[in-house]
């Protein structure tokens with residue numbers, strides 16, 4: 026299959042007017058690979074901003090009194106931290122970044138369905154990110170009402186910062202919707218002839234499900250935020266109880282988007298892990314069909330569980346019961362995916378690469394976040410720990426221990442594809458070790474803090490929690506340090522890394538069946554038709570699989 | 584002689600379950616329990632902790648075992664076995680979590696019912712309204728509507744307290760004694776019904792030792808009922824971001840013996856009004 030594609034590497038006579046070389050990464054490029062890398066690099070820049078903000082939070086919380094920044098600035102910092110990390114780092118990178126780079130390969134297309142819309146969607150992100158961060162410097166400072174912007178607090182804090190926050194999130198939501206439409210069109214309509222839906226790599230399914238959520242839920246957030254901004258600038262009373270408005274309605278509308286937003290952040294990560302594990306385990310992805318159905322079940326269930334964020338607001342009892350059961354049931358399709366990944370590892374021949382190890386750390390940490398998630402779905406449990414550090418610990422296990430770990434795994438896996446060079450493995454494993462220890466040191470103790478009485482979003486706390494908060498802050502410091510080996514590795518290897526060859530992992534998915542990095546239109550000849558992207562173990566195995574037992578396979582090695 | 588893997592698996596599984604039960608029963612992760620519903624809550628917590636511990640350690644163990652046992656040796660470029668799935672296994676790990684999750688859901692519903700969470704608020708709010716009307720001036724009935732919260736089981740001998748949350752304090756008013764206080768004082772063994780109102784932004788009333796929390800929502804009165812069990816002084820914490828001093832918005836609930844509570848009432852009640 027690969028023979029005809031690994032040809033000579035002469036430069037193609039690029040007839041396009043697009044800039045080439047480094048400049049194209051700063052241009053309005055229409056190449057999906059350039060746009061994908063633009064998303065990823067831009068996302069990492071915002072990740073460092075969000076990380077610095079987290080550093081401010083953990084420094085403030087190293088002592089029980091408010092002594093590092095003023096209380097107003099602290100609330101601005103926690104608002105910006107949440108907004109930057111969600112809307113400028115995780116959502117753009119796992120959707121726009123890897124989605125743009127990989128989806129056209131996976132469907133056998135030369136680009137996305139709407140390349141111009143694609144470039145527009147990316148170029149909405151840097152200005153809205155700068156707008157958001159610059160709001161810190163306007164009169165009154167940035168928004169202070171948390172990333173949830175609950176009224177009436179968001180109506181009473183300084184208006185300029187809040188309006189800039191709304192504008193920025195609206196632009197980012199628009200970018201996300203454009204991306205979602207593009208992915209749906211590409212996956213459904215741009216598959217090459219002969220490529221059936223059930224032959225697609227799992228990441229396509231994850232992106233299809235995610236994009237459905239984006240297109241259904243993000244407009245609700247946009248509408249809600251427009252009403253909120255009218256309440257602020259035009260003094261309407263949609264969410265202002267003083268004018269007959271209802272603040273709980275805002276919460277319903279907000280969480281109708283923002284619970285699915287969790288799946289917009291984790292479903293693509295599930296897809297990426299499903300690509301990484303089979304390659305490094307040398308085994309087919311276990312249970313392809315159930316994996317597909319479980320993604321779709323998560324999409325449907327994800328749309329009907331939003332009120333679990335409101336168990337302590339004014340929700341009627343029957344509603345609490347319904348949302349408990351619906352939320353807890355998401356554990357079933359999610360569990361299926363995890364058991365299938367473990368079955369993919371079982372009896373494989375696991376290369377203990379950094380990509381593989383980050384993926385395994387993801388599995389364990391996400392399972393922990395999932396267990397606390399099922400607990401939080403139970404109303405009586407949630408009544409105690411809602412809005413406490415238990416919840417902070419829980420969702421960081423989902424979005425950081427889950428998705429961000431997968432982003433790192435993906436960088437280690439696809440870096441040779443992006444650049445044609447290998448990353449340094451020992452440095453990668455140092456990065457992994459520091460991140461795993463730092464992350465768990467930072468966020469595991471927060472569950473205890475929440476159970477024992479520390480609410481979230483506070484700049485000061487009961488002095489009896491000092492030691493545990495300091496442990497958490499040390500973990501955060503380790504996480505900050507852990508990015509250094511990563512940065513050295515990624516920047517250094519771009520210039521000095523050993524040549525990777527076209528397919529260093531001997532992978533079967535279509536993005537590897539071309540040169541690394543790939544040419545402008547992805548393949549020099551016709552795109553290969555890959556009907557079995559996970560067909561490992563079918564050929565080249567000298568042991569007869571019908572008669573051999575597992576033990577023979579492990580012992581008969583040179 | 585080799586021990587069959589099935590037996591090793593069985594023994595490991597049994598040890599794991601025993602360890603989970605030990606963690607749930609002997610590792611204390613919760614603060615003191617000081618209300619009648621706190622032990623009920625702690626029961627649910629133990630069940631969740633046992634299941635969670637077994638699941639987390641089990642999966643961690645399997646992943647680490649796989650990484651060690653199935654790691655690729657130097658120079659090996661062969662593939663693993665081409666196993667693409669197994670319907671029986673898929674059914675197994677769909678059905679078992681579904682049953683466990685359903686069990687937890689029904690169990691926690693039962694717990695929530697025992698806490699009073701499933702009490703119908705609209706039917707109940709009739710009697711106290713008449714009492715309160717005698718204290719406050721007459722208001723439109725919509726003002727007294729209860730929008731949510733945890734109601735009371737049985738209504739004998741309830742101590743009503745009106746709670747007002749504002750940036751950045753809680754104010755407690757005892758309508759029957761016309762006492763206003765910055766701290767909540769309650770007796771042991773007598774049901775207390777808090778009616779919570781906010782004047783500015785959303786706050787949340789939380790007593791970790793009671794395992795109870797309720798948002799205090801401007802324009803929507805909510806209710807929170809509990810019965811204190813253990814005398815002591817416990818923190819009241821605001822749990823919903825409400826502005827710059829949110830972290831400092833704290834108070835106390837002092838739980839007295841019934842006799843001490845009566846003397847507190849006598850000591851504190853304003854002498855002029857009676």
Ligand SMILES: [Cu+2]
Pocket residue numbers: 283284287330331333334
């Ligand atoms: Cu949610």
Ligand SMILES: [Cu+2]
Pocket residue numbers: 749750751785786787821822823824825829832
């Ligand atoms: Cu408050």
